[in-house]
Amino acid sequence: MSFPLLTATAALPALGAVATAAVPASRRTAAKWLALLVSLATLALAIVVLVRFDPDGARYQLTESHAWIKDFGVRYELGVDGIAVALMALTALLVPFIVLAGWHDADPLETGSRRWRPTQGFFALMLAVEAMVIISFEATDVFLFYIFFEAMLIPMYFLIGGFGDRAHEHGEETAATQRSYAAVKFLLYNLVGGLIMLAAVIGLYVVAGNFSLQEIVQARANGSLHMATNTERWLFLGFFFAFAVKAPLWPLHTWLPNAMQESTAPVAVLITAVVDKVGTFAMLRYCLQLFPDASKWATPVILVLALISIIYGALLAVGQRDIKRLVAYASISHFGFIVMGIFAMTSQGQSGATLYMVNHGISTAALMLVAGFLISRRGSRLIADYGGVQKVAPVLAGTFLIGGLATLSLPGLAPFVSEFLVLVGTFARYPVIGIIATLGIVLAALYTLVLYQRTMTGPVKPEVSAMPDLRARELLVVAPLIVLLIFLGVYPKPVTDIVDPAVKQTMSDVHKKDPKPEVEAAK
Numbered sequence: 001m002s003f004p005l006l007t008a009t010a011a012l013p014a015l016g017a018v019a020t021a022a023v024p025a026s027r028r029t030a031a032k033w034l035a036l037l038v039s040l041a042t043l044a045l046a047i048v049v050l051v052r053f054d055p056d057g058a059r060y061q062l063t064e065s066h067a068w069i070k071d072f073g074v075r076y077e078l079g080v081d082g083i084a085v086a087l088m089a090l091t092a093l094l095v096p097f098i099v100l101a102g103w104h105d106a107d108p109l110e111t112g113s114r115r116w117r118p119t120q121g122f123f124a125l126m127l128a129v130e131a132m133v134i135i136s137f138e139a140t141d142v143f144l145f146y147i148f149f150e151a152m153l154i155p156m157y158f159l160i161g162g163f164g165d166r167a168h169e170h171g172e173e174t175a176a177t178q179r180s181y182a183a184v185k186f187l188l189y190n191l192v193g194g195l196i197m198l199a200a201v202i203g204l205y206v207v208a209g210n211f212s213l214q215e216i217v218q219a220r221a222n223g224s225l226h227m228a229t230n231t232e233r234w235l236f237l238g239f240f241f242a243f244a245v246k247a248p249l250w251p252l253h254t255w256l257p258n259a260m261q262e263s264t265a266p267v268a269v270l271i272t273a274v275v276d277k278v279g280t281f282a283m284l285r286y287c288l289q290l291f292p293d294a295s296k297w298a299t300p301v302i303l304v305l306a307l308i309s310i311i312y313g314a315l316l317a318v319g320q321r322d323i324k325r326l327v328a329y330a331s332i333s334h335f336g337f338i339v340m341g342i343f344a345m346t347s348q349g350q351s352g353a354t355l356y357m358v359n360h361g362i363s364t365a366a367l368m369l370v371a372g373f374l375i376s377r378r379g380s381r382l383i384a385d386y387g388g389v390q391k392v393a394p395v396l397a398g399t400f401l402i403g404g405l406a407t408l409s410l411p412g413l414a415p416f417v418s419e420f421l422v423l424v425g426t427f428a429r430y431p432v433i434g435i436i437a438t439l440g441i442v443l444a445a446l447y448t449l450v451l452y453q454r455t456m457t458g459p460v461k462p463e464v465s466a467m468p469d470l471r472a473r474e475l476l477v478v479a480p481l482i483v484l485l486i487f488l489g490v491y492p493k494p495v496t497d498i499v500d501p502a503v504k505q506t507m508s509d510v511h512k513k514d515p516k517p518e519v520e521a522a523k
Contacts, residue, residue, distance in 0.1 A: 005052070006062050006078040006138045009045040009088070013038055013095075014131035021124035031120035032103060035127055039096040042130065046092035053085045055501050060140060060214065068144075073210035077141040082502035083354050084137040086495055087281055090361045091137070091274050095130045099123060101369045101477045102266035106163050122163050125155040129270060136278050142286065143211040146201050149242070149282070150194045152275060157187045159270070164262045182258035189255040193245035200238025204290070207231060217289050217509060229293070236294035240287050240302075246279030249339055250309040253332050260328040261381070265372020268324060272331045272368075273361035280338045280357055284350065284506060288342070292510040295343070302343045303426075303433050309336030311436070314443030318450070322381045323371050326451060327364065330407055333440055334360050334415075340437060341422035345510060347503055349425025354499045355492060356418035359406075362488070363415050366481040367403030370396065373474050374455070377467050383451065388460030393469040397456045399478045404452050406485045408444040414488035428515045 016038030023031040053061055060079030068076045080088065106122035132152035139145035161183030164176075201211075207227055208216045219225035227235070245252045256276075260268040288295050313333030320326035334356070341353030374389070374396060375381055390397035406413040409420075419441070427434030470478065488495065507513070 004064050005045065005049055006064055006080065009042065009049060009092075010131050010135035010138060012045060012131075013042050013127040013134070016042075017124040017127035017131065020120050020127060023120045025118050025120070028107070028119040031123055032099070035123035036096060036099050038127055039092075039099050039130070042134075043092040043096060046089050046134075049080065050085055050089050050498075053080065053082070053498070055082055055498050059502070059505055063140070068141075072143075073205070073212075074143045075141050075212060076144060077212060077214075078135075078138040079140045079214070080138055081285075081505070082498040082500070083281065083284060084502075086354060086358055086499050087277055088134055088137050090277070090358050091130060091133050094269065094273055094361060094365055095126065097365060097369070097477045097481065098266040098269055099126060100473060101269075101372065102126075102264055103473060105264040105266060122159070125159050125163075126266075126270065128152075128155040129159070129275065133274055133278060137281060140213045141211050142201055142204060142213055142216075142290075145282070145286075146194075146197065149197075149246075149278060150191075152278075153187055153190050153194070156271065156275060157183050159267045160186055160259050160263050163264060163267065178258075179262045182255075182262040186255045186259045189245050189252065190242075193242035193252070196238050197242035200235045203231070203235050203238070207235070213286070213289065220290075220292075221509075227291075232291050232294045233297060236287060236291035236298065239291070240283065240298070243279040243282045243287065244305075244339075246276060246282075247335050247339060248276065248279070248332060249305055249335065250312055250332065251305075253309065253313075256332060257325045257328040260331075261322055261324045263324075265324075265368050265375070268327070268372075269365045269368050272328070273364045276331075276335065277357050277361065280335065280342065280353070283339065283342050284354070288506055289509045295510055296345070299343045299345060303340060303430060306336045306340035306343065307433055307437055309333060309339070310440040311336075311443070314440045314447065317447040318443060320447075321383055323375065323383055323451070323455075324368075324381055326383075326447060327368050327371065327407075330444065330447065331360070331364060333444065334364075334407075337419060337422050337437070337440065340426055340433070344422070344426040344429055345507070346425035346428050346515070347500070347507055348421050348428065350503045350506060351496060351500055352418045352421025352423075352425055354503065355495055356415065356422060358495055359414040359418045359485075359488060362481055362484050363403060363406035363413070366399070366478060366485060367407055369477055369481075370400045370403055373470065374400065378464060383454050386455035386461065386464060387458045388456070389464055389467060390456040391460050392465060392467050395469045395475070396467075399470065399482060400456065401452055402482050402485065404448040406489075408448040409441060412486070412489045414485045414492065416489060417492045 020031050020035045063079040066076045068074045106119045132148045136148045161179050164179035248256045310333050313329045317326050317329035338353045338356045341349040409415040
């Protein structure tokens with residue numbers, strides 16, 4: 001029996017979460033180091049998965065399959081394709097940086113009446129989220145996926161509501177109320193989506209007789225399983241609704257700005273760079289593979305919703321006064337690009353969307369974590385409270401600028417390649433949608449450069465005149481992310497080589513081929 005590598009990759013952070021939570025309250029530093037070491041060990045396992053994965057091999061590799069609930073056809077089935085491997089690697093890569101960035105975020109307050117939850121609980125919850133996200137990428141049994149798709153809401157709820165941002169202009173009591181509101185809103189939105197998906201999961205079982213993704217897709221391909229048109233459409237809508245909430249796609253997005261605003265910067269990164277990727281990943285794995293005809297039927301409406309997300313999110317980002325809310329609305333715009341690429345039904349669009357998930361995770365982590373370091377120094381999230389930071393903290397300002405330029409998809413930085421592929425892939429089949437979507441690029445330049453200009457340039461405000469530059473720990477967090485943004489901006493081939501075969505197979509599932517160019521290339 002071969003070593004269960006996929007199980008180990010998900011089980012390690014889960015066991016690490018239990019061990020970290022069990023550390024005595026007096027040993028806070030030990031809990032931090034344990035969480036960091038577990039996250040690094042998980043990264044090492046993810047690298048092993050990445051090395052062992054053969055892009056030209058079988059569609060699902062490193063598979064594991066064991067009976068679980070026999071009476072209902074539920075199995076413990078794991079397997080990864082190129083898309084899942086890329087997102088697993090992203091998750092495992094980001095969590096150590098998130099842990100390092102949040103090193104002091106759950107330390108007890110020296111002043112004030114509010115008692116913070118134990119430090120070890122903060123890091124244990126992070127590892128629990130990592131474990132659930134990883135197994136969500138690995139699961140090839142629909143019911144198994146659903147369990148962890150929903151279970152990750154619980155640790156996220158406590159991270160948002162129990163360990164919120166300490167920088168608040170309205171006092172501690174108001175801050176606690178707003179954190180609670182943001183956490184409950186996050187939970188309710190996602191629970192509603194999950195309950196609707198549960199009904200669709202049950203419906204899928206009634207139609208297919210099992211929950212195995214591979215068996216259902218194979219049965220549909222060889223004609224042994226037929227779904228009535230209306231049945232397939234209703235099931236598709238049940239799955240898509242839950243994924244659109246998680247993504248988040250307009251108009252189901254309103255929980256995200258509140259959640260990111262009230263969270264610490266590392267938790268905000270965990271939300272938008274890690275957890276939300278499960279929604280867009282699931283659109284590719286479950287919506288398109290299980291319900292190909294319904295996916296094509298819904299494509300025009302979904303593309304319009306994605307386009308609205310792109311423009312709406314960018315416009316609201318322009319008008320924000322809060323740094324974290326600006327990044328949140330920018331992410332809504334970026335997720336619009338990802339969804340648009342997925343449902344453009346072209347190989348360029350879907351490859352670009354998958355690459356965008358990876359690049360957005362890195363760029364958002366870089367920008368938000370530097371913003372978190374900035375906010376922790378000043379004690380305010382308001383843009384108006386800053387000015388002239390680049391004169392007193394040039395390294396902080398420089399890394400903030402690179403993160404911002406990556407957010408606006410500057411050529412030479414990683415998100416440019418993915419956004420370009422999404423737009424090319426969309427334009428090939430839906431030129432009007434592709435043309436309008438380019439407005440999002442213009443607006444991204446506006447909100448990013450205005451943010452930098454207002455916070456980093458101009459006269460030095462007295463409140464920031466003594467602001468220290470990035471410390472060694474903070475540089476250790478930011479520098480590798482900046483290097484990755486530049487490397488993948490110049491040479492994205494390592495990622496595209498992994499994801500392209502999986503994209504081609506997904507295109508085959510929905511019986512779509514790339515449109516032929518109107519002008520043939522010269523031979």
